[in-house]
Amino acid sequence: MNEERVVLSALYADRIASLHESKIAMNDVKRRLNRVHDSDDWGFVVFEDFHYEPPKFRESGELYGGLEIAKALRKWLHDMPPYVHKDSALGGAWVDIIQNHLRIGLRPEDDVSPEIRACWAKYNTSPGFMGMNHCGPDMQIGLDLGWGGLLAKIRHYRAKLSPADTSFYDMEEETVLGIQTYVENVAAEAERMAGLETDENAKKNLLEIAAMNRYLVSAPPRTMREACQFLAHFQSVDRTYFSGGALSQLDELLRPYYEKDVRAGILSDEEAVWYLASLFFNDTHYSQIAGLIPDGSRDMTSRLSFLILDALHYLHIPINVALRVSDKVNPTLLRRSLEYTLEDGSGVDYSCNVGVEEGYARNGYPIELGRLRAKVGCNWVALPGIEYPLQDVTRCNMAMAFQEALKDMQETKNFDLEYLFERTCHHIRIIVDSIKAGYDKHYEAVGKYRPELVLNLFMHGPIERGLNASQGVDIVDFNIDGIALATVADSFGALEQRIVREKRMSFEEFFEIMNRNYEGREDVRLMMANIKRFGSPDSPSEKWALRLRDFYVKTCKESGTPKHNLPIIPGMFSHGDIYIHGRKLKATPNGRRDYEPISHSNEPDPGFARGIDTFSPTLKSNAVALAAPGYGNSAPLHLDIDTEMLEKAGGIDALAALIHTHNHMGGTLINLNCLSRKVLLEAHADPSTHPDLVVRVTGYSAFFSSLTREYRQQVVDRFLSRENR
Amino acid sequence: MEKATVFNIQRFSIYDGPGIRTSVFLKGCNLRCLWCHNPESISPQRQLGFYPEKCIGCGNCFRACPEGAHIAAPDGHTIDRTKCVSCGKCANDCFAEALTMLGEETTSEEVVRAVLTDRGYYERSGGGVTFTGGECMLKPDFIRECAALLSAEGISVAVDTAGNVPFESFEKVLPYADLFLYDVKAADPDLHRRLTGVGNERILENLKRLASLGKRLIVRYPFIPPYNDGEAEAIASLLAPLPVELVEIMPYHHLGEGKYRPLGMENRAAEARVPSDDALEAAVTAFAHRGIPARRT
């Protein structure tokens, strides 16, 4: 296999550079209009005067049912301005998320009870109820059929099943018809632009885009370029409709087209890199490269995997590609990805086969199935096309449970840590049970109110069975992410060390100070904060972290949802939302003040190491793996490593070994940034000084400049925690 | 069981030998290099470090110190180092970490337990554990115990030393150490004495004996203008007959400078400067000319 880097000729280097520049310019517009918030770039293009009027079905303007929403989507796809960039190999872009413009109703009988709503509010729970777009599509379905074939498939099954209520099929039909209109509009726009273009190369390109899109309105793709165009249109529509963001195993999807085109002598590697860069320019959908084939006998790295890395590097904008790591991963591919990360600051993230695949098998699924379970979202994984896993939309904030337990302790004056632990577990169970009850309602109602109009097309089952993905695929399981593990564990650790063991003060004296937000008692706050925190060797917090994890996992797994007995798979992922989840949380015994952020996922807090042990990526990696929930859903590791440290000989090998070892310890996902202190601090102080700086916030990457100060601070804290010690 | 005063355990260390390593830093040194960037490693005792910028003025240290060593002077809080007996009581009560004790008395078993947490990283990177300091070879029995336990676990051990110890000390660790990182600071004995306080005769003799035993040797040359940057040629000719695997030329950096004041110590290397890239390249070339692989770190 050719593993060389592709060297671009001037034409393609210029085209890709032009895409990069356009993205930077667009990001400036988005920032000016306040249209980016702590998310990745996404690919949308701003049309400031685009105005959309949704179809009106009733006086209130509310929409009920999938068919009404599909009609609204079809109208949107018809109305939205088509976008073509003359230096891209592909046409199309999305312009906004449709739900920002719709009022989707929910009938009271399909809502959860007021008691459950009250419970969610009390514990600041993100319940995942009506969460969407969190299953991974099998894009092969679409590539094989094309939009026309998908339309025929819908009509075929509508006739075959002939259900009493055909609205499921009708809404899917509306969706595809809308997409076909959009593809036609893109073709027309490319033709229009070609008519005005004076540069011969650009004109030729625009005419090719036009012809390709005319063809793809109904026929399936034949070439790699057409396949990329099909995927780009999927991305744009999937984003438009409830901001979906999952693609799938990109190297394997495109490989047959690539190989066929190369054999036919119609494709060079630099053209392939340009197609891929154009696809990434179109949108930041999540995709993967490499990974074990289902029988585990080999890694599926191909030339395409390398070309994808090259495209990512040359384009250098936020892109969400995961490299699937196993012992058999192609070592050159892993190295190349790290070389690019060192050069660019960020790059791919690393999905770990032991935590993700073997972990999933612990739920009782065969390991062969586990090996299909790929990272398809920011931090979540799915079996493409056959699983409805609803990850990354639900948070059980364990610190909120702990806050209630602290109240119980103070009310009863039972100052025993075992009692506090028992009460924490009690409240965690309440949260988990409320989420499970919500999931039953979700399962029943989501297809009615928020059907997966787009993803249903790319799943095995929904069209064949006439059911929304939530009910129509073979494997349905629901994730719950437990968050704030270190916040709670360090609180227990600090109470144990300072109050119980060292007897620095009584519980009552301490609570009085903590309840006043440590005001005037910075000494006490620091006393509680500066213990050997979770992650530090010999930390008193570690055993509490493990007990909490164990209880949390058991509570999630011991029973399914109360009504439909849907299985639950626990994860521990907070996204970057550690601020939101701190906003209702008063001061905690780990020295955290009122409403400060909680800890990230199951990670140690920044600055956790103490005494003779200084911060090390391995300490963090060990802690995250040790406290992982262990059933295949994510508990990611964020590493922000100083570029200077790694530039020396052996730096890349060390990183590769770090990744492999974290995998072996049961890790699920590694999000890596290689940054220099100078650049990071400059960009934090004034984001406009480094408009090109791309960082991995968590499972997604973003322009640093498009993050709010709070989100930027997270990255800075993680990075500097190494120096603080 | 042997004990030593350890002042730092640094994991994911990629500077001290091949692969991912854990560097274990021992206190105590018998050289006094002008430019020492680890002044906390010189004294073999635990020491009190004071970082006034972190002080929140809680007064705990004044109450805790049995020796009355903390002084509230008009120009700020100071420590009378002549009174301090390094008992650590004030640091134990200083929650702001303005006072911290540098160094922990640690047994060989504790060190081994601590470094074994990272064994997976060593195995996958060809790394291991490096004992350094200070001069770790001043504690040969401690190193021997640790290294024996680690070898039994299949973990590679490196020793970073300036070599100024009796050769019998090396003999104690030889069976368990795979690699020596051996400092050579100057070839000229008088210059060596001026820069480090001791001559280099024993150091060079030990180096030759180690080389004759076929041990893996990486020589480290701290490159500190204006003190010893003129020594490259002379060191290269010294090393030419020896089977040295690599010479690492380690440029001066400023990171150690801030460490003196918290310890109440004086930085004597006021003239030391960071070398230019050209000077470093010239040094690399000097070794290369004699067929010795060299690189700057």
Ligand code: SF4
């Ligand atoms: S105990 Fe620490 S923070 Fe308090 S006065 Fe002393 S040095 Fe300052």
Ligand code: SF4
């Ligand atoms: S270490 Fe002991 S003697 Fe020295 S200042 Fe602190 S309390 Fe006093």
